[in-house]
Every structure is written in structure tokens, then in C-alpha cells.
Amino acid sequence: MSEIHYLPMSVGLFGGLALFLYGMEKMSLALKRAAGDKMRTILARLTSNRLAGVVTGAGVTAVIQSSSVTTVLVVGFISAGLMNLSQAVGVIMGANIGTTVTAQIIAFKVTKAALAMVAIGFFLEFLAKRDINKHYGSMLFGLGLIFLGMNMMSEAMSPLRTYQPFIELMTHMDNVLLSILVAALFTALVQSSSATTGIIIVLAGQGFISLESGIALAMGANIGTCITALLAAIGKSREALQAAAVHISFNVLGVALWLPLLALLSAISISISPNYPQLVGIDKLAAELPRQIANANTLFNLLNTILMVPFAGAFVWLARKLIPHRSASPSEKKAKAISPKYINESFIETPDIALDHAQLELGRVGRRVCNMLDLLPPLAMNYASSADKSTALTKLNQIESIEKEVDELHAAILAYLGRLRTAPLSDKQSNQQIKLISITDQMESAADLIVSGILPLAYKALNEGTTASPMMRRTLDAIQNRVQQAMLDCVNGIRRNDDALAHKVLSAKREINSQLNSVLAHQAERLAEQNPTRLRIFRYEMEWVEQLKRIYTLSKRIAKLQLRKRHLIVNDH
Template identity: 45%
Template sequence: MTGDLDKYALLTGLFGGLALFLFGMDLLTNGLKRAAGDRLKDLLGKVTNNRFLGAGMGAVVTGLVNSSSVTTVILVGFISAGLMSMSQSVSVIMGANIGSTMTAQILAFNVTRFALPMVALGFLISFLPGSRNRQDYGRMLLGIGLVFYGMGLMSEAMVPLRSEPTFINFIATLGNPVLAVLTGMAFTAIIQSSAATTGIVIVLAGQGIMTLESAIAVAMGANIGTCATAGLAVIGKPREAVRAAVVHVLFNVSGVLVWILFIDQMAALARGISPEGDVPRQVANAHTIFNVANTFLFIGFTTQIARFVEWLVPDRPLATEAVLTPKYLDATLISTPTFALENTRREIGRLGAHVTDMLNKSLHVSLSGSEAELEALSAMDKPVDDLHRAILAYLGEVSRSRLSDEQSRDLMQLVTVSNDLEHIADVVTEDIVTSTRKRMQEHAGISPYTAKRIADYHAQIVRALDGAVRSVTTEDMELAQTVRDMKQEVVEMSRYISRTRFDRLKSADGAINRYVREVELVELLDGIFKTARRIARSQLERAEVEPAEEEPAEVEPAA
């Protein structure tokens, strides 16, 4: 290699270090998601109408997992399930930006010498036999060791750049804050990691190659660049996910536009609160100051931001044939079972709502419907079959991940509930439709008195099914118990209908045929009620079953 600058050493050190950095971040984030996914979900579930508490929770969760995208995934789930408003989620997204600065604070420590011991210890813990949680913690330690080691490699590789005229001239152009912001934005969009951009900036500033002011501007640009990752992630996703990404973009872009005029003041403040001469710490502190100040500037407008985003990204009505197209079965979440199972619950909620609607419509059709209405009711079964197969295929993929005992039980519960809902749909579109056709062929009309009794009974069955589905999708034990406790009332209604109809057998011609069809309908509804109670029981049993010892069985994808 000729010349003063060893380009091979520079490129391999820089890009090899960057690769190790990004791989380490991926290991760290995935380990944290697996080990603490449920606890993180519970943390965000405590968000109330207090926007400052929401921002605090967003900062804590994002700081723990080093990934604002994980926080966004949880938020989308809460919004979809009706557990959180769009307005509440805005403050959490703002807090997530503060949490993302935790990485820069850690990177500012000179811990390179501890990197390889962390890698060795993390590797040992993750590959030795033991509990899955311990192995996840080992991968987290291995990941953070690789992050620090990658930082060290990049730092060493960049030393010769101090005297490289071309590079020095380029860095000099970053004295223009607009160009510095655009550079940080473009680089982050390419490598899809604002943490890596911030890490490189810390290295350059620490070696005196880049000024603190330029480093702040590039880090601000990284805040916008990371929105590219969020934008790509929500392509084809539900409207809630798109809105969350739009909030992220608006917040970051607006913040940069406001604070780009005050970079010198932020630099002065960072120098004032940081150890003298510790430039990496000054960069990290300036990054945190920017995000905290940005949050406090906009947090008073969360309601207005939410309304604007809902206007900007309105609900999109689905075509009739696409009503049950999978909406939450996100393939990117399969490697994170906590969130994959959570999204499957929401998908099952959609399946259950459609089946409940079928059951609701079956009353009119079975009592006085036409042949055309019977055909329309039968046609509602195909979307159920398609979504049921998609859910089973998705859960089959999830089952191949490393699942805890609790996740294994949850997965099998969701498989069972999905099968039960598909069975109810078959009862409605096949058994009830067939029974109704026979009644129509026999000209056995149902009397107004009996129709009223069956309608009351049918309403109870619909209420039970709706409650059972919602108990599973919202993990509501009280609602599940309410469905279980409906047994006595429903049984008494069924017996009353059967008894009074038998007493009226001799009242008119065709009474036998009417009696048979009416009792047949009641028995079919009774079967649906039993299935609804079984769904509710599966939710109650989640809190009762002790952790299983055996490995979870794999679910075969549906054909």
C-alpha cells in the first residue's frame, strides 16, 4: 500500500468496527426484548393521562432496550386494543427520544479495555446450559462488549484521518450546521442506526477531528435519519403504526428546525455541565439536552399533535373482500415472541369480532331470512377460514423461536381459541344455515312468541361470545369469569324454550316440524355457548397453570 494513509487499514477498521457495533446492538436489543418484553409492556401499560409520566415511561423503556422501535411496537398494540389514546402515545414517543440518548451516554465512557472481557464472559454465559433468561442476559453482555469493541476499532482506524487533508476539508464544511444535519441524516438513514452515527461522532470529537458544535449538528441530523427506519418499518402496516411513525418524524424534524439556531448555546451548556476537556461526554450531554429540551417544548401540545396526525393519516376503510386480511401478523416480530404473541391476540380479536358479527346476523336469517340472505351468511365463512389459516401459520413460525414456559402456554391457548372461533363460524354457516333451509322447505314458520324467546336466548349467546373473545384479546380475567358465570342463566333459558314449545305441540298443523327446527336451533346455539365458555376458561387457566417443564411443541403451519 503506498501513500501516507493506509486505506486498507482505515476501511477495514472503520467498517469492520461498524459491523461489530451494529451486530452488538442487535444482540443487546434482542436479548433485552426476550428477557424483559413482558415487563416492558407492563411498564408502558401504566401510562395514564399524565403526559409527563408517559414521557418518563417512554424514556425508561427505550433506554432499557436501546430501541425506540420496540417502544413504538408496544404503543401500536395498546392503541389498536383501545388501551391507550393517540394523544397519550405522543408523549411516550417524545420520551422514547430521550431514552435513545442513553446509548450515547454509555458510549462516552472510556470502556474499550473492558470490551473483550465482556465478549468472553457474555459468550460463556450464553452458551453454557442453563435457564433461557440467563442465556439472554449472556447475549446482552456479549452484545454490549461487541459495541464497545467496535467503537475501539473505529477509533483506532480514524487516528490517521487527523492529518488527511481531504477528510479535514470535509469536516471543515460541517461547520455549516445545515450541511452537518444533512450529513447526519443521510448517514443514519443508510446504516439505520442513530446510535452508530452518534458513536462515530463521539469518536471524531474525542480525537479533536470534529468540533463540539459540528458533532451536535450531526447528532441532530441522526435524529431525523432514524425516522427512515421507522418509515420503512410501517410500510403496509396498520394505520396506528403509520400514525406513530408520523408523530416520530414530525417531532424530530420540528425539533431540529427549532434548535438548529441554538447549537452554540447548547454547546456552551454542555461544556458547562461536563468535565473539562471530556469532549465525548460533552457530545453525549448535548445530545441528551437537545432531546429533553425538545420534549419539554412540545409536550404541552400532545392533543393537538394527535389530532393533526389523525387528520393527516385518516382511517382507511377496507374493501369487503379484504376485511379479514391479516393486519397484525408482522413477520419482523417473530423473533420477539412477546410482541408476536401480543399481535396475534389482536388478530384473534379481529377474527372473533367477525365471527360474533356472523352469529349476530344469524338470528334474523334463521327466523325469517330469504335464500339470498342464507347465501350471504354462508359466504362470511371463507374470510374466517383464510385468517384462521394465517394465524396458525404465524404461530407455527413463532413456535420455532426460543419460548419461555409462559409463552408456550400462551401460544397453545391462541391456537385453541383460533380453532374454536373457526368451529363457531362453521356451526353458523353450515349447521344453522342447513337447519334453516330445512325449515323453509318444510314451511314450518316460527311463531312470534317463540321467536321472541329465541331472540332473547340468542342475545345471551352473542354476549357470551363477545365477552369471551374480549377476555382473551385484553387478557381480562374478570370478563372471562363473567362469561363462565352465565351458565346457569343460559341453561334455564334453554330449558324454558324447550319446555314451552313442547307444551304447544298440539296447537296447530305442522307443530312437530316447527318444534324440531326450533329445538335444533336452540341446541346449536347452546353448542356455541359451550365453546364460548371454553374460550373464557382458557383465559382463566393462564393464571392457574404452573409453569410446564417440557419443551413447547411446534405448531405446524396451516396448509
């Protein structure tokens, strides 16, 4: 028995593992950034068709190389109300198929090209001018680190081939249940089933484990990867927790289903994998086992999905039974009303999706500003009864409450957009981020203007019982309605990415200016009247019109920001 030098072996093993895990993270991040826009489009077009969901889940996961990330994205979409649980089931099932691509790549003997990949990827990442090429360079660099880490681990563990205590220890891995448990715990720790499968293939490449043990370890990795989705769902909606429950039940049931059929799965994988009859012993195992385990892993996930897709409804039913919906308390409803709905930390690593969701959240701010304008009673209205006057006061109080919600959402959106800066953004993403920050500020300014500029006038006129003439009443109402419509068009233009609505906001300038001129002309005639309250009414009316004009100016600025593609400095006086 040869002597084992533990320190060099440990350094090589853990150093290789660190490189392997870092390479996985770097490659996954680069792929997400390179494919973020396409991934967003694919997921946005997802239909309730289960097969379409499976294909989408498999495709997206094959691109970003992480079923955990795909499931976390799904949980985020559900908590944002953009996807329901029935749609999510297909995506979750498909994600398990997509994640097997990593094992297939690793199982091919391309580790000799590791240093070449690292070198080419490094120079491409640092010398490329276009962001997309930088992402591809980063992806290749990460892939090279994966193979380099595998080489280091393989070389570090090679002395163990003849070390009897280790050989005896590995014989315990023939215990299938123990193998599943070990792999599940390790995967939960590193939060990557692809990383676990890669290490399994390294062990197989050294001939340390049998085929059935390797398959059992891969099955355990499938269970362990559920922990990421579960962590992402904590604190989210009940439906998001149900999606995590679907993920767990699907993966656990799949393992339980194939456990008695492990020998059959092994036989099938042997029959479809290449064999090397010229080799014997450990060398034969090292050559054949990696491909056999990778193929068995793909078969296991593919057949699981095919068998269980028809029963997707049953998984939804089970999840809803395990985690039933409950009625929110009044305090929870209030908290929910002022908390962000669309923005989610899980989207930060995919800026295209994060920016889209920030824009949706911004739409919520805009709707509240429009609601504030809608609740605004006409200035100097002649109320027929005290009940009507009381209703008007209630609306003014509501406006103040909504303004607090606007402030909360404004702060949350700005903090979220700020966190996007922790990772590199492309020029396009950076411009979009700056644009959303500017629009958010303009929306919040409009809400402040309503509360600080218009509300005091409304309260004064209401408390003093001031009334305007019928003709002035009609003119003021026309201006107020037009400004309100411009803000509504502005908000809808942002929510729908509709440039036509932004142009409509800008084209309203002539009509609003004409209405303002009518107010001035009418005021000039009324000043000659011998009415002791006329001067006070004049001041109220002119200040009211001025504040409405300022709100329209903010609407124009927002519309211009929406239409401006690159240069985002606004000069609007």
C-alpha cells in the same frame, strides 16, 4: 507523512463497524425481550397526560435503546386504535431523550472491558436456566460487541491522524449543514441514531472532528432516525402517518431551533464535562470530546422536549393539516372490515406485546361468532308475513358473509402467531402462543358449525314452512339463548382475561343439560301425535339441538383453555 495500508485499515474499519452494528441489534433485541412485559404494562397504562407520555417514551427508549422502535410501537398502537395521536406526541418527544443513554454509556471509557463483557455475556446466555438471565447475558454480550467494534474502528483509523488528505477532508466536516446531511443519510441507512452517535464518538476519540461538528452530526442523526417510523407508517391508518409526521416535524424543528445556538450548546457542554488540563493537542481532544458530545446530545434532546411539550397540540394540528383524514371508499371499507386490526408486524420482536395484540384480534373473531349466533333466526318459526320471512333469509345470508370474515381473520392470526416462532420464546410466551392457536381454531370451528350444521336446517325449515309448537318453540329458544350467552361469556372472558367468565361458561353445563332433557321429554310425548309432518319436524328439532350442544361444547373447550395455565391438551367429549 506516514504511508497508509488501505486493505488492513478497511478490514479493521468495516469489521469493527459490523461488530458494532450487530452488537447494537443484539443488545436492543435482548433488552426488548427482557423488558417486554414491563414495557407492555407501561404503555398500556399511558394516559392523555403529555408529561406522563414524555416520561414513558424516555423510560421505554432508555430500556430498549432505540427511539425508532419506540416510535414504531407507537405507530402500531395508533393503527390498532389503542392510542390516539395526542397521547403519541408525548411518547415520541420522550423517545429522543431515552436514546441518548447509549451515547452516555459509550462516552465513558469502558471499552477496555469489552472482551470481559463478551465472555461473561456469552457464558450467561448459554448456561443460564432462566429465560430472563439468558436475556441479560445476551444484552451484556451485545454491549461487549459494541465496545469491541469501537476498539477495532478506533485502532483501524488511528493511522489517519497523520494522513494529510484525510485531515483536509475532515476539515469540511466543519460545515455544519454538510455534517447534518451526512449523519441524517447514514442514520436513515442503518436505521439507528444510537449507532451513528457511537461512531461520532469514535471519531471524536481519535480527535478527527471538532465539538461543533460532533454536535451537528448528532443533530443529523436525530433527523435520519425518523425514516424508520415513516416506513412503519406506510400503508397504515392516517393517524399512524400523522404520528410519523409529528416525529419528523419535531426533530427537524428542534435542529432548526438550535442551529444558530450551536456555539452556546457547545459552551454549556464544555462547562458540564470533565476536562484534562494536563493533556495537549489531539490527546486532549480525544479525552474530552466524547463526553462533551454525549452531554451536548442529551442537553439538545432534553431542552428540545422541555421547550416543545407545551406546543404538543400545535404538532398534532400541523400533522392533521399535512395528512388530513379522508373518507374511505366502499371497497376500502369492505377490505378494512375483514383485515386484521390489532396484529402488526412491528410487534413481532416484542412477543409479549405481539401475543396481547393477537388476543385482541382473537376477540374480533369471537365477536363475529357471537354475531352469527345473534342473527340466527329461531328454528321452525311461524312467520306472519312474507316480509318477515324475507328478513329471516337476509339474516341467514349475513351469517354466511360473516363466516368468510372469520376465516380471513383466523388465517391472519395463525400466520402471525406462526411468525412469532422465528425468534426464541420463553416457556410462558410459548404456552400463551399455543393457547391462542388452540382457541383460534375452536372459534373457527364454531363458525363452521353454524354454517355447515345449523344454517342448512334453518333454510330447509324456512323454505318448507315448517313450524314448531308454542311449547317447543319456547324450549328451543331458551336453549339457543343460553348457548349464545355461553359463547358471549367465553369471548368476553378472553378479551378481558376474566377467569370468572370462563368459570361461568363451565357452570352453565347443568342448566343446558336440564333444558336438553326437557326437549327429549317433550319430544317423547309429541311422537304419539297423529301428524304426518311430525316426524320431519322431530328430525329438524333434534338436529338443531344437537348442533347447539356442539357449539356449547366448543365454548367449554375455549373456557378450559383460558383457565389452563400450562398443559394445553384438551380432552372434552
